[in-house]
Amino acid sequence: MASPNSILSVEKLRVAFGRTVVIDGISFEVRKGDCLAVIGPNGAGKTVLLKSLLGLVPHQGEIRWSADTRLGYVPQKVAADRQQPIRLADLLASKAAVQHLPYSDIFAVAAEVGLSPHVLNVSVGHLSGGQFQKALIAFALLGRPNVLLFDEPTASLDELAEEHTYDLLHRLQQEQGMTVILVSHDLSVVYRYATQVLCLSKAKLCMGPPKELLTPAMLEELYGGPSKFYRHISQ
Amino acid sequence: MHEGHILLLFLALCFAVAAGLIGCFALMKRMLLASDVISHLALPGLGVAFLMKVNPLYGGAITLFLGTFLVWQLQKKTGLATDASIGVVFAAALAIGAAVTPRDDLIDALFGGLESVSRLGFALGAAASVAVAIAVFLMKDRLTLSTFSTELAASSGVNVSRLDLVYLLVFSLTVLIGLRFMGALLASALVILPAAAARQFADRLSRFFVISVVISVASILAGFFFNTYLFHLSTIAPVTVMFAALVFAGSLAARRAW
Numbered sequence: 504m505a506s507p508n509s510i511l512s513v514e515k516l517r518v519a520f521g522r523t524v525v526i527d528g529i530s531f532e533v534r535k536g537d538c539l540a541v542i543g544p545n546g547a548g549k550t551v552l553l554k555s556l557l558g559l560v561p562h563q564g565e566i567r568w569s570a571d572t573r574l575g576y577v578p579q580k581v582a583a584d585r586q587q588p589i590r591l592a593d594l595l596a597s598k599a600a601v602q603h604l605p606y607s608d609i610f611a612v613a614a615e616v617g618l619s620p621h622v623l624n625v626s627v628g629h630l631s632g633g634q635f636q637k638a639l640i641a642f643a644l645l646g647r648p649n650v651l652l653f654d655e656p657t658a659s660l661d662e663l664a665e666e667h668t669y670d671l672l673h674r675l676q677q678e679q680g681m682t683v684i685l686v687s688h689d690l691s692v693v694y695r696y697a698t699q700v701l702c703l704s705k706a707k708l709c710m711g712p713p714k715e716l717l718t719p720a721m722l723e724e725l726y727g728g729p730s731k732f733y734r735h736i737s738q
Numbered sequence: 739m740h741e742g743h744i745l746l747l748f749l750a751l752c753f754a755v756a757a758g759l760i761g762c763f764a765l766m767k768r769m770l771l772a773s774d775v776i777s778h779l780a781l782p783g784l785g786v787a788f789l790m791k792v793n794p795l796y797g798g799a800i801t802l803f804l805g806t807f808l809v810w811q812l813q814k815k816t817g818l819a820t821d822a823s824i825g826v827v828f829a830a831a832l833a834i835g836a837a838v839t840p841r842d843d844l845i846d847a848l849f850g851g852l853e854s855v856s857r858l859g860f861a862l863g864a865a866a867s868v869a870v871a872i873a874v875f876l877m878k879d880r881l882t883l884s885t886f887s888t889e890l891a892a893s894s895g896v897n898v899s900r901l902d903l904v905y906l907l908v909f910s911l912t913v914l915i916g917l918r919f920m921g922a923l924l925a926s927a928l929v930i931l932p933a934a935a936a937r938q939f940a941d942r943l944s945r946f947f948v949i950s951v952v953i954s955v956a957s958i959l960a961g962f963f964f965n966t967y968l969f970h971l972s973t974i975a976p977v978t979v980m981f982a983a984l985v986f987a988g989s990l991a992a993r994r995a996w
Contacts, residue, residue, distance in 0.1 A: 557889075578887065581887045588937060593882060597878075597879035597880075598879075601895060601896060
């Protein structure tokens with residue numbers, strides 16, 4: 504039974520593609536305002552978990568979002584065709600139109616992520632890596648979501664841009680009380696920002712606050728070898 | 739020109755507008771080759787209608803829409819790429835069409851003819867063109883999102899699978915408008931070439947639509963003009979498509995020189 508403060512409750516979630524079972528009967532809960540980091544080795548099903556939470560892949564079991572949930576999603580990567588004549592403004596305006604939002608919202612979200620108005624006139628295929636990432640976050644923020652799902656949000660960014668992205672994420676969480684579900688390989692980020700960690704692997708499923716969960720023994724078990732990350736984050 | 743041929747010209751212009759619009763999204767959805775062969779799906783129906791001596795468009799419409807639905811189902815059920823699923827249906831359609839179409843009518847069915855158009859035929863074609871334009875206008879935002887990323891579209895509340903079906907059906911309706919005078923092989927060429935040329939010049943969606951429609955309309959006008967005064971073929975399709983191809987080649991050269 505979900506607790507009153509819960510925004511998401513997942514029970515016995517199972518996802519399979521043909522005969523390959525990617526997620527096998529996991530259950531967990533996310534409270535409002537939490538920042539849940541999903542960690543695990545490659546192929547553990549982190550992205551698939553996020554997609555099933557969004558209803559993008561067929562699944563068994565129950566996924567219950569609380570009634571007032573508005574989801575925003577930042578995917579791992581989007582292969583944008585550089586030649587498409589779609590400006591960032593066209594893209595954001597399309598989502599605003601589909602969701603019946605005022606056109607002026609696209610300027611508000613662009614400002615929120617730190618994109619200057621002239622970038623709105625740039626074709627999406629010509630944005631730099633950092634601008635593209637911000638554009639995806641701005642896209643997710645349209646419609647005032649109260650839950651953000653981030654899939655490896657900084658995988659293609661340099662360190663400075665990565666820092667900016669996480670600061671932005673943190674600020675949104677602090678200022679707007681947003682719930683964040685984040686897939687990340689970067690354990691130092693997980694340690695710094697997450698309030699809860701969900702470990703996903705074939706061998707083990709566990710959940711708890713990062714300080715309790717991210718022990719050398721647990722990481723070794725999860726990733727199947729001594730973790731350099733732990734030494735880095737505990738220093 | 740008598741009335742039937744004037745109506746044919748106006749119907750062709752309506753088709754050009756619809757084709758110019760729908761082609762923009764075919765290009766962005768990277769399904770140009772796939773769309774090119776959608777018109778071939780009409781061939782078996784055209785053939786049977788010729789055999790039964792009924793209006794060929796009725797037969798063409800039935801197999802065109804059935805084939806389109808089949809393509810959508812194949813794509814959905816088996817997870818095949820659109821290109822692959824259309825390729826399979828297309829090969830079968832062309833084979834059946836070639837087998838059943840009477841020899842005398844085959845060239846007309848494949849490359850179109852210059853038959854005059856009745857007032858009713860024109861009214862239906864014009865209404866269908868308006869319907870295509872309205873559908874593109876209504877679907878424009880959802881198509882833009884799904885063109886950029888189907889996942890982001892779905893997470894924004896777009897039913898991508900249904901949108902795909904409606905898009906394919908509107909595409910087929912466009913082909914149907916041009917089927918008699920452009921033929922089953924060349925009807926979708928005018929959907930593709932103007933959009934491909936327009937993309938060389940457009941940096942935003944609104945310009946893309948306008949340029950594509952202008953090139954499409956110019957191709958039809960050129961097709962009529964040069965065919966009437968120079969080539970005297972029994973169909974405008976080859977000249978129209980050659981003109982559109984020349985514009986495309988010119989757009990590539992202009993882009994390079996820019």
